[in-house]
Amino acid sequence: MTKETKLKLVAACAAGMEALVGREIRNLGIECQVENGKVLFEGTIVDIARTNVWLRTADRIKIILGEFPATTFDGLFEGVKALAWEEFLPLDAEFPVAGKSIKSKLFSTPDVQSITKKAIVNKLREVYHRPASVPLAETGSKFPIEVALRNDIATLTIDTTGSSLFKRGYRTEKGGAPLKENMAAALMMLTNWYPDKPLVDFTCGSGTIPIEAALIARNIAPGLKRNFQFEEWGWFDKNVLAEVKAAARSEIKQDLTLDILATDIDHRLIEIAKENARLAGVAEDIEFKQMRLQDFHTEKEYGVLVSNPPYGERLGDFSAVKPLYREMGEVLIPLETWSKYILTSDLMFEEHFGAKATKKRKLYNGALRVDYYQYWGKRKPREQKIEKGTEV
Numbered sequence: 001m002t003k004e005t006k007l008k009l010v011a012a013c014a015a016g017m018e019a020l021v022g023r024e025i026r027n028l029g030i031e032c033q034v035e036n037g038k039v040l041f042e043g044t045i046v047d048i049a050r051t052n053v054w055l056r057t058a059d060r061i062k063i064i065l066g067e068f069p070a071t072t073f074d075g076l077f078e079g080v081k082a083l084a085w086e087e088f089l090p091l092d093a094e095f096p097v098a099g100k101s102i103k104s105k106l107f108s109t110p111d112v113q114s115i116t117k118k119a120i121v122n123k124l125r126e127v128y129h130r131p132a133s134v135p136l137a138e139t140g141s142k143f144p145i146e147v148a149l150r151n152d153i154a155t156l157t158i159d160t161t162g163s164s165l166f167k168r169g170y171r172t173e174k175g176g177a178p179l180k181e182n183m184a185a186a187l188m189m190l191t192n193w194y195p196d197k198p199l200v201d202f203t204c205g206s207g208t209i210p211i212e213a214a215l216i217a218r219n220i221a222p223g224l225k226r227n228f229q230f231e232e233w234g235w236f237d238k239n240v241l242a243e244v245k246a247a248a249r250s251e252i253k254q255d256l257t258l259d260i261l262a263t264d265i266d267h268r269l270i271e272i273a274k275e276n277a278r279l280a281g282v283a284e285d286i287e288f289k290q291m292r293l294q295d296f297h298t299e300k301e302y303g304v305l306v307s308n309p310p311y312g313e314r315l316g317d318f319s320a321v322k323p324l325y326r327e328m329g330e331v332l333i334p335l336e337t338w339s340k341y342i343l344t345s346d347l348m349f350e351e352h353f354g355a356k357a358t359k360k361r362k363l364y365n366g367a368l369r370v371d372y373y374q375y376w377g378k379r380k381p382r383e384q385k386i387e388k389g390t391e392v
């Protein structure tokens with residue numbers, strides 16, 4: 001595998017995030033194809049490192065080894081065995097096989113997994129000339145494999161990421177109901193916030209939204225502080241990741257002043273949020289304060305508020321959050337120049353809040369179906385240019 005070898009790759013993501021992941025991949029200068037829950041692209045090991053280090057909204061990057069129709073176990077076995085496993089897996093590779101099956105004749109996942117495993121073992125034995133009597137040691141580096149059947153098509157992938165990309169490595173403690181980091185980044189990417197505008201999250205919890213906002217503003221790559229599965233692989237040039245990380249470090253915007261306020265009613269969460277911001281390297285960018293959202297007021301204009309308030313879902317009682325949503329409306333609706341973005345699973349949110357959203361966007365917070373209610377603020381009047389006698 002050289003630095004030039006092109007591989008078929010896929011960025012897996014949560015439903016609803018595909019377009020954002022696609023936008024991020026294109027921003028890296030890579031063409032891609034957006035599908036349900038995934039974005040397909042071609043790339044080298046350098047691209048594997050770059051996408052892992054840079055993508056804020058994806059879950060993981062996988063290498064696609066092959067795709068073929070499979071309606072029988074024999075067909076699956078032969079199809080898997082025909083793929084070039086030896087190009088990726090050394091003789092001592094540890095290769096757990098995960099499986100899933102959707103709308104396919106081969107629906108028993110344990111069988112699909114074990115057939116796949118057998119076929120790969122068989123292939124490696126053949127290529128490395130090992131007798132069938134001796135089991136493969138599997139004591140070497142790990143290659144997490146997935147066999148996914150969908151509409152009778154089998155897709156075989158190797159995961160390059162390891163623990164999911166939402167784990168940036170800055171969050172030590174989570175508090176009660178944290179957002180995943182890639183979800184928080186997506187929420188920010190869906191706003192009209194620019195780093196020169198004030199930003200507020202008045203239900204900040206462990207600080208995920210303001211921290212992701214600061215990372216975006218400073219152009220700090222989300223994967224700078226973490227490790228990836230591919231680092232274990234012998235054929236993956238060790239320098240590549242180091243180079244990608246070094247380049248990313250040089251792209252951090254140092255001279256920038258941000259106006260981000262993060263508050264929460266729970267002082268313990270404020271302490272956790274502060275610590276997380278420190279670990280993320282953005283402590284200086286965010287002002288943290290313990291406060292009830294009911295007490296929020298501001299003289300500033302044209303700001304952006306993003307909030308992930310309690311949903312009442314856990315208590316199984318939406319009526320518990322009704323007064324809170326009403327109070328949110330009382331505080332926020334008068335701020336006409338502010339854009340407000342609120343994520344909740346409460347379908348009655350607009351009624352409680354007291355205003356109809358400009359736009360709603362369907363998303364998933366983990367397994368929970370949620371809506372992102374967007375209230376666009378008044379636009380800043382264009383700065384009036386006065387030329388001699390003419391107003392433009």
Ligand code: SAH
Nearest residue numbers: 178179203204205206208265292293308310
């Ligand atoms: N996005 C956060 C999680 C937010 S959970 C994260 O990623 O960690 C909702 C938060 O709203 C909780 O932290 C809770 O303490 C806070 N909250 C509840 N009622 C509040 C109120 N009246 N004023 C301010 N914050 C409140």
